[in-house]
Amino acid sequence: MSNISSFLPILSALHQNGKIIITHIESRKSRTEKEQHQLFMQLVCPHRAFDNVCSAAEQSPLIRELTVLEEKEPEKKDHWFPRHISDLDKCTHLITRFEPDLDYDHPGFADKNYRLRRKEIADIAFEYKHGQEIPRVEYTDEENATWGHVYSKLKELFPTHACKEHIQVFNFLEEECGFSADKIPQLEDVSNFLKRKTGFQLRPVAGLLTARDFLASLAFRTFQCTQYVRHGGKPDHSPEPDCIHELLGHVPMLADPKFAQFAQELGLATLGVSDEDIEKFATLFWFTVEFGLCKEQGELRAYGAGMLSSYGELRNSLSDEVTVKPFDPPTTAVQEYKDDDYQPILFVVESFDDMMIKMRQYVASIERDFDVRYDPYTQSIKILDHNTALDCVAQGLQNDVDTLLHVMNRFNKPV
Ligand SMILES: [Fe+2]
Incomplete structure (x- = not known):
């Protein structure tokens, strides 16, 4: 390079190619040709951007020689994932969002007794280890009344709003697992019911988990299940998952063989993938397992647990307030959503078989060095x-x- 302005073609190419990080830059006068300068740079950038920078430099009449000293592949970040079901004891990373101690809008924020009670029950999950029985909770009359209120209201809506799989299993839960409006079922009993139906099981969790930990558990047919109950002052709404949401929304669907298979495959697909892909899988989980609609004889029905455990959300889901789009994993995976209000957009599957086929095609497109x-x-x-x-x-x-x-x-x- 004849002078410092010779750097300009390189700097211009760097600027145009975005996503380039200069980690080191230095210049010095050439020892052999006094009028020339040498420029040494270290860059971190995608291959294509690097090629563009090199060709810009080579085409510049101001640059006499370009030497690439070394090209290194970036180190791939390995994401740990559980290999054995007992490794789920390590998948307990909580997200401190929507908790009553921190969230001003939580109905229990101003209720010290509620927060103590929630903590008392959540502590069971902190102590729990794989293979143990899930400790039973002596629910109070108020907690059972909250459950009974939600249970009775939702039961009125299920025949016209829930999918047939949910309705069928709900009958089994009443006949075989003691489900009734009178009292909250115990997780241990429900877990044993699920094991008999589909091999799924419950393990207690202290709150909202990271998406990576939560989804990894599904790979082992294990559902991380809260045990505490929402605040009695607002029985129709809970900003965080609670056992009413899990037991009325998730459990019936996880007892259906096709749905259980779908949930497990979704979990398996997330093991070891990038953070970016985890976010997409979490969004797919949201629009299927939490807020999915399906078709039955041309009519829409709800199969998502977020709707099947909330009277208002369930009514809203089949109303004109909602924009319903066909489930298409590549576009569904990047759809923005709200987690603090009724869902304005939902996705519909033709059937659970259709959902499974589309999801498998999507999973095949995800980059992973192994299966x-x-x-x-x-x-x-x-x-x-x-x-x-x-x-x-x-x-x-x-x-x-x-x-x-x-x-x-x-x-x-x-x-
Ligand atoms: Fe949920």
């Missing part, structure tokens, strides 16, 4: 790469084919 499979016998995650995937999948297929042939032979049906 995962859940082994229900060891309750652990198997990492699949090109060496192990074929063996693992082929073995499972062989067992299924053998079983099918055996059944066909027994009943003399041609295969």
